Amino acid sequence: MGKIVTFEATFIVFLLSNKKKPRELKLVVIILFLTVNLLNAQVNAVFTSDMTSGCSPFIVQFTDQSTGSPATWYWDFGNGNHSTLQNPEATYINPGHYTVSLTVTNGSYTNTVTYTNFITVFENPTADFYVVGPSSGCAPVSVTFHDNSDEGSAPITEWLWDFGDGSITYTQHPVHIFPIGGNFPVSLEITDANGCGSSIEIPGIVDVSQPPTTLFSGDDLVDCAAPHTVNFSSTSFGTTPLNYYWSFGDGQYSTLANPSHTYTVNGIYTVSLTTTDQHSCSSSLTYEDYVQVMAVVAEFDVEDNLVCYGTEVEFINNSTGATNYDWDFGDGETSWSANPGHEYEGGGTYTVTLLASQGGECPDTYSMTITVEEVNAQISVSDTYICMLPTTVQFIDESENAVSWLWDFGDTTFSYDQNPEHTYDYPIDTNINFDVTLTVYSPNGCTDILYLTDFITVVLPTPAVSVIPNGGCIPIDQVWTDVSTYFTDDDEITGQTWVFPDGTTASGSTVNYTLTEPGVDSAMLIIETAHGCLDTAVFYIFGGEVPVPVFAVSDTICASDSVQLFEVSTDQMITSWHWEHLPT
Structure with missing residues (x-):
């Protein structure tokens, strides 16, 4: 038999077009509302969790999602633990799979949901x-x-x-x-x-x-001759007690902490100390060439004790028994290097001295003479300015300590003479400069090179004449004018000499001349510069005579007849003719 449910409902009456059965319609509405309210009164158990698997131990938060307004909850977590909270937490420790169930009730209805193997607990690894x-x-x-x-x-x-x-x-x-x-x-x-x-x-x-730290020192480490005693002291530290083992470099040993040792033979000795603690841990310290018992012998060498100026001299130290070196190069310069290099500032003979010692003890000296050969290229010339061709220049060697020479005159020609003469000649364009180079050699093959850029300058004047008028019937009064060009700031045209057709001369930049002979003739302008250079221009003048016309007729004719006229002049310079009939 069905359970009685008490509820409140609001009835809505719909007015339909069919008015014959309004009660039947109302009854349907009531039944619908009753059904709905009956459904809403039941409960349905539902839940979720924040995680479903994890490493042990881990805590799971469960959340109730049930419907139907439950009033009580009963959780079974599958691990032997339960809860009546709505949203409980559960702790899982042992590895495995766990089934979780939730039962909810609202006083009238009860519902249970079960999730099989809902929670998985992983087995942790074990570190070892x-x-x-x-x-x-x-x-x-x-x-x-x-x-x-x-x-x-x-x-x-x-x-x-x-x-x-x-x-x-x-x-x-x-x-x-x-x-x-x-x-x-x-x-x-x-x-x-x-x-x-x-x-x-x-x-x-x-x-x-921790091994011990080995440290030691000696008090008198240098002597010029055996026998020599050195007092050694260990300052090693570590886990005590420490054991000591000394090696003095001459085949002798000691196990004392602070031994004294006498060297009986000259030599350079390496000393070492090994310390060992109670755990058999040890460390060693070695000083190479620590003790020196021997005389100092200073000695050095060079590749060549005759060098050219500008060449660095490399000194090779062959001293023995020395730790300190003091060099005097003989030119006021010094060095404390073992194997120094030195370049001399000028030619000459220098005495080099080496003072070798053992920290100032047992000093010894050694000396050597170094010759620095210097050759210096210098020249002078008769003239460096050329204004006419050909021109011969005298080159004069003024070098110091030179025994052979190589001249380069800049125009692809060379000379091995000491004081050569060189002629600059055509073909050379005007306004050109020549570099001159002199290489000189000393008796031992040292060299010096003198480069003289744009040393020889060639600037040629260009003579030219203006003749006004040039042509016409003699006699012709002409004006001859020098219009020569000379493009230089180092020289200038200072004089003109004119040579007339009859061999007479005149001077000046402008001259007058009367041409009295017909035909073509030549004249000459000679210009001279302040530097003493000459150049010549040959030019031509011409004039002609007044022609004398001569003609003839072919024969005696009658009036109104045609006649043939012939020009029979002997003047070969006539180039045009004009005939005119004169009235009688």
């Missing part, structure tokens, strides 16, 4: 490791670690090692060097593919002993 080989000793100690961890629900994917000395690594089976002494804990943290992890720390698994 061990050391392969020794884990203690004298620093530095190399230790090999082996990962011995067990997997959980998934493969291990990450390893983090902390060696306790500030160093870490991410390799599975690391090898680590502990550089200093100490007792070091080592830890390993692992993570698997599910994100689950585990860690382990083993305190003091690595024990490293």
